[in-house]
Amino acid sequence: MASEIPEQYPPSRSAEPVEAFFDLVRRRRSIRTGFLKDKPVPDELIEKILEAGRWAPSAGNSQPWEFIVIRNPETREKIVEIFKAQMRDKIEIEEVTRGQRRRVNAGVDFRHAPVHVLVLGDPRTNDAYPMRTKLDKWEAHYFSSLANCVLQILLAAEVLGLGSMYISDVASPYFSVMLKHLLGIPEPLQIYHLLPIGFVKPSPTIHHPRRPLEEMLHHERYDCSKFRTEAQLQEFMQTMSIRGADYRF
Secondary structure, three states, X not given: OHHHOOOOOXXXXXXXXXXXXXXXXXXXXXXXXXXXXXXXXXXXXXXXXXXXXXXXXOHHHOOOEEEEEEOOHHHHHHHHHHHHHHHHXXXXXHHHHHOOOOOOOOOOHHHHXXXXXXXXXXXXXXXXXXXXXXXXXXXXXXXXXXXXXXXXXXXXXXXXXXXXXXXXXXXXXXXXXXXXXXXXXXXXXXXXXXXXXXXEOOOOXXXXXXXXXXXXXXXXXOOXXXXXXXXXXXXXXXXXXXOOOOOOO
C-alpha cells in the first residue's frame, strides 16, 4: 500500500492556482440584472456546474440534493409571478417593522436567465447520520450540506463565465407550496434555493465591503477585546450589510 502514496504528500500546488482561486472568490458576485435572455447556455455547461455541486461535502456523505433544470420560458415566467406575489408580503412586513422597504430586493430581472436550477433537499437522508447527531442537530447538518452544494455550483458558474445568484425565498411556505404544485415535486422533498444561471452583459463589479480578517480572527482562545458591542454591531449593519445606505443590489 505504501507504494501507492505519492513521494510528496499532500501533492505540491503552485502559487498560480491558489491565486486564481482567490481571484475567483473575490470577483464572484450575485447577478441580479443583466442576464442575456437570447444567449442560450449549452447543456454541457449546466452539467459541469451540477457536477461541481454533486461533489460538495455533506454530513455523513448523505448527499441530500437533487436538481430540477428549468428552461421552458412559460414555466420560468410562472416562477417569477409567484416571486412577485411573495414579495408583496415581504415588503409590507419590512415597512411595518422597520419603516422602510428599500432593503428588500424585489427585482425580477432573473426572469431573463435562460436556465433556472431548483435545488431540492431530501430530509430522509438524515438517516445517514449517527443516531445522536440525527436526534439533536440533524437540521444544521442537513442545511449546511445543501449550502455547500449551492456554493460549489455558484463558483463553478463563475469559472465557466456564467452569471448566477441564489434565491432563498423559494423555501418559504407560500413559495414552496406553489412551486411543488407547479413542478410536480413529491413529498417529503423540500425546496432549498433557486439558481438563475446565464450569460450576462459586462458591467462594473460591485464589491461590497468585507470585515478585515484581523477583526474576526482569534488565536487559541477568544480575544474578548475583539468582541463587538451592540453599538459596533449596529454600525456594521448600517455601513456594510444590506441595511446600509450604500448597499447596491
